[in-house]
Amino acid sequence: MKAEVIAVGSELLTPSHVDTNSLFITERLNELGIELQAKAVAGDDRATLHAVVTDALRRSDLLVLTGGLGPTDDDLTRDVVSEVVGRELEYHGEIFEAIEKRFAARGLKAPEINRRQAMVPRGATILKNVNGTAPGLWIDHDGKSIVLLPGPPRELKPMFIALLEERVAHAAGARRLFRRLLRVTGQSESYVEERMQPLYARWLRAPVKIATTILASLGQIELHLTAVATSPDEGQRALDQAVDQVRGALGRDLFSVNGETMQEVIGVLCRSRSLRICAAESCTGGLVMSRLTEVPGSSDYVDRGVVVYSNQSKIDLLGIDPHLIETHGSVSNEVAEAMAAAVLRISGADVSVAITGVAGPGGGTPEKPVGMVCIAAGRRESGTWRTRVRTFNFIGGREMVRFQASQAALDMLRRWLTEDDT
Amino acid sequence: MKAEVIAVGSELLTPSHVDTNSLFITERLNELGIELQAKAVAGDDRATLHAVVTDALRRSDLLVLTGGLGPTDDDLTRDVVSEVVGRELEYHGEIFEAIEKRFAARGLKAPEINRRQAMVPRGATILKNVNGTAPGLWIDHDGKSIVLLPGPPRELKPMFIALLEERVAHAAGARRLFRRLLRVTGQSESYVEERMQPLYARWLRAPVKIATTILASLGQIELHLTAVATSPDEGQRALDQAVDQVRGALGRDLFSVNGETMQEVIGVLCRSRSLRICAAESCTGGLVMSRLTEVPGSSDYVDRGVVVYSNQSKIDLLGIDPHLIETHGSVSNEVAEAMAAAVLRISGADVSVAITGVAGPGGGTPEKPVGMVCIAAGRRESGTWRTRVRTFNFIGGREMVRFQASQAALDMLRRWLTEDDT
Numbered sequence A, B: 001m002k003a004e005v006i007a008v009g010s011e012l013l014t015p016s017h018v019d020t021n022s023l024f025i026t027e028r029l030n031e032l033g034i035e036l037q038a039k040a041v042a043g044d045d046r047a048t049l050h051a052v053v054t055d056a057l058r059r060s061d062l063l064v065l066t067g068g069l070g071p072t073d074d075d076l077t078r079d080v081v082s083e084v085v086g087r088e089l090e091y092h093g094e095i096f097e098a099i100e101k102r103f104a105a106r107g108l109k110a111p112e113i114n115r116r117q118a119m120v121p122r123g124a125t126i127l128k129n130v131n132g133t134a135p136g137l138w139i140d141h142d143g144k145s146i147v148l149l150p151g152p153p154r155e156l157k158p159m160f161i162a163l164l165e166e167r168v169a170h171a172a173g174a175r176r177l178f179r180r181l182l183r184v185t186g187q188s189e190s191y192v193e194e195r196m197q198p199l200y201a202r203w204l205r206a207p208v209k210i211a212t213t214i215l216a217s218l219g220q221i222e223l224h225l226t227a228v229a230t231s232p233d234e235g236q237r238a239l240d241q242a243v244d245q246v247r248g249a250l251g252r253d254l255f256s257v258n259g260e261t262m263q264e265v266i267g268v269l270c271r272s273r274s275l276r277i278c279a280a281e282s283c284t285g286g287l288v289m290s291r292l293t294e295v296p297g298s299s300d301y302v303d304r305g306v307v308v309y310s311n312q313s314k315i316d317l318l319g320i321d322p323h324l325i326e327t328h329g330s331v332s333n334e335v336a337e338a339m340a341a342a343v344l345r346i347s348g349a350d351v352s353v354a355i356t357g358v359a360g361p362g363g364g365t366p367e368k369p370v371g372m373v374c375i376a377a378g379r380r381e382s383g384t385w386r387t388r389v390r391t392f393n394f395i396g397g398r399e400m401v402r403f404q405a406s407q408a409a410l411d412m413l414r415r416w417l418t419e420d421d422t
Helices: A021-031 A046-059 A077-084 A093-105 A112-118 A153-172 A189-204 A232-253 A262-272 A287-293 A311-318 A322-328 A333-347 A398-418 B021-031 B046-059 B077-084 B093-105 B112-118 B153-172 B189-205 B232-253 B262-272 B287-292 B311-318 B322-328 B333-347 B398-418
Strands: A003-008 A036-042 A062-066 A089-091 A119-121 A125-127 A136-141 A144-149 A176-184 A210-217 A220-229 A254-256 A277-281 A302-308 A351-357 A372-381 A384-393 B003-008 B036-042 B062-066 B089-091 B119-121 B125-127 B136-141 B144-149 B176-184 B210-217 B220-229 B254-256 B277-281 B302-308 B351-357 B372-381 B384-393
Touching (some): A003 A046, A021 A036, A021 A062, A021 A153, A021 A176, A036 A046, A046 A062, A046 A077, A046 B036, A046 B046, A077 A136, A077 A144, A093 A112, A112 B189, A119 A136, A144 A153, A176 A232, A189 A220, A232 A254, A254 A262, A262 A287, A262 A398, A277 A287, A287 A398, A302 A311, A302 B311, A311 A333, A311 B302, A311 B333, A322 A333, A333 A351, A333 B311, A351 A398, A372 A398, A384 A398, B003 B046, B021 B036, B021 B062, B021 B153, B021 B176, B046 B077, B077 B089, B077 B136, B093 B112, B112 B119, B119 B136, B136 B153, B176 B232, B189 B220, B189 B232, B220 B232, B232 B254, B262 B287, B277 B333, B287 B302, B311 B333, B333 B372, B333 B384, B351 B398, B372 B398, B384 B398
Parallel strands (some): A003 A036, A003 A062, A062 A144, A277 A302, A277 A351, B003 B036, B062 B144, B277 B302
Antiparallel strands (some): A036 B036, A136 A144, A176 A254, A210 A220, A372 A384, B089 B119, B125 B136, B176 B220, B210 B220, B351 B372, B372 B384
16 A cells, blocks of 8 residues: 655745654554655645645555645645545535534634635545544545545544544555564663664564664653564564563663653652652753653652752752852752752652752853753651762753753662662 | 755655755755745655656756665665656766775775766766765756755755855845744634734735744744745845734734744743742643743743642642632632742742643543633732732643643733733
8 A cells, every 4th residue: 555645834844844743644554564655745835735636646545634624724735635636625514513612612603714624525534523623534536545634733643543443454454563662761872772783683583573763862762663563462472572682681771661751650660659759950940840740640649849940949948058058059969969858858758859950051160061960869768868869961952951850860760769670 | 936855765754754854955945035835755666756756846946856865776866867857877987986085085995886876867967075975966957957965964964055055046036035933822723813814915915925824833823924025124124014013913912923932931021020930830740830941041030939739738838728728629719829929928039820720631520620720820019919810721631731721821921011011
């Protein structure tokens, strides 16, 4: 099956935007063994879009279009596709009624221009959109399939997943792709690559071949493993075996074997050990707490956090001794440890992380340059608490320093909590 | 001039890779007033690449291809383009000699397969590559121009810059593109579109035409304005005028006229009025503080924040009356206002925001459903403080509810601080 994706929208042809929907669509199609042969971006221009759609449809069996289904004048996808396949648009009252209901739920009246979203090429199937006003459309035409989906990812993703299950899976045949996403932290990409290389060779000779992509991202290295197998059992077994081998090669630097984020890993650890967590943040300004509370259900184990950005707030909220700050500076292992202990004391929580550092771009000195961050973790133990602390020197701009600091803090706690595990 | 870019390489059709070369190329072309009408990615497959190049060439005046110029079997760009334009490949000894020199400089012998990189479609101009072995190629064909460039960015970028200066600039004429990014919040996309429509019509008749793209994203609507003008002065003047007209149409819902984020807008307001800001967050879990402290230099005006995730932490850290929580529930306007006042009291800061709500997916009740968030802002005034509060009902999953809540809180403060401005 030859598949192509077309993303529609002039903003996707500017220097500041990339089409990311096609990545999600590719991943899901790959799982069914369908690879893309090409993809395209077209602007909100009728003639160009007509040509791009016509050309892609000639070459492919499955054409997925994203975007351009909104209510405004520059949303042309519906119109153009209906022209290309020669099926006029028909008004479907039930679509506009659903739109009216959505608006009414917020006490608003649906604008007249939204009626455009109720226009459907003759014979098309309407795909329900639970997160927005624009329905998707599925058109069977000359033995080919054309899918129209809205551009916003939160609308497109659930629609596309439902669609694959209903319409595409059976057409794709027996071999499927199975993927696993692993994450590693605290090591460089080249270190990870060197440790992995003996495995690559072994995996290429295995009965179920496993391909690997290694990808360095902020604060972590990702390993994407892909197996091509004829059954979910066979695919998953091969991947499980591969994960065990990666664990042997990378040890505790491997923190995630099923795509979990660091905050999800910490969540699982807290929940399974009935620990409540708290944080005291200076340069990360709430990023650690924000990451921890991103996880659904995190109120079960996240207790509280303080963002002690100014020195006075460190004294007021945490009772940090002003002399400690004077003697060692607010960016110091001593202050980080005091913060990790104090936030445990004031909260009654069981574990803590604390961060103080120079995120930049200003504020650096020769002794304490931009990127220097002191990170501590704390654990309540039999009526008192213990802390661990380490100074890091992170490379990069403000955003990179902050993210890496939040990652290193959570990772310090992860390693501590799991060091007695076999 | 109609331009298109084609990136060649099967790796660009996987879920983990995006073509970023086209962003650089777009930016440089935009500076000359040339907009892309479409762009595409094609895999390393002869038939598909042939079709994609043929179709794009039919539609456009300038076609830029990147990648597929290496020495291996799956590098097909040279071969395919020579077929499409019907010009056979000729061997250019001087190219291979240059390649031999590059290898010799590292004490190596040039591999025989690199001779493929010395093949040139008849009549093409050779573009020098100082950072790699693959030369670029420029082909004039039927009044159109085709450019072939190597894929690695550090090879492509200097070559493309040189090329523009030598060959494209004069062809593009004197007109250039100027852009402005505006942001609106607190309104739906359709509302903004309806208010903007009269302006679209006016702008199309103006001496300097302005094109608009409207884009709904999380918690805000983006308006991308583009002017085509012959001088920076003329372009900026036209855009300034357009921004004034948008302000007239949208009033204070327009919060950003130069691409600033909400946290940057708040930063400018705090700095210009010498206000220190603090926050008390429950369901957003530190997201407001994290956004505020993303801005370089924010330590000048960000004082502190508390993430009071548990009820006990609201009582401990902010001194919220337990009876207030019992009577009204922790998600209530009363508690939000008490939080906004308390964080001002404990910090000595000048302005505050406070958020308490149900982010979901769990925790909703019929009276307080997922998405219900109570948001308050506070201002210190002559020894005491005033608060404002409002209950919102946000749509979407946990991440959406949290971001919209952080946006609404900062926006509430923005409107309050600017309401006396003319």
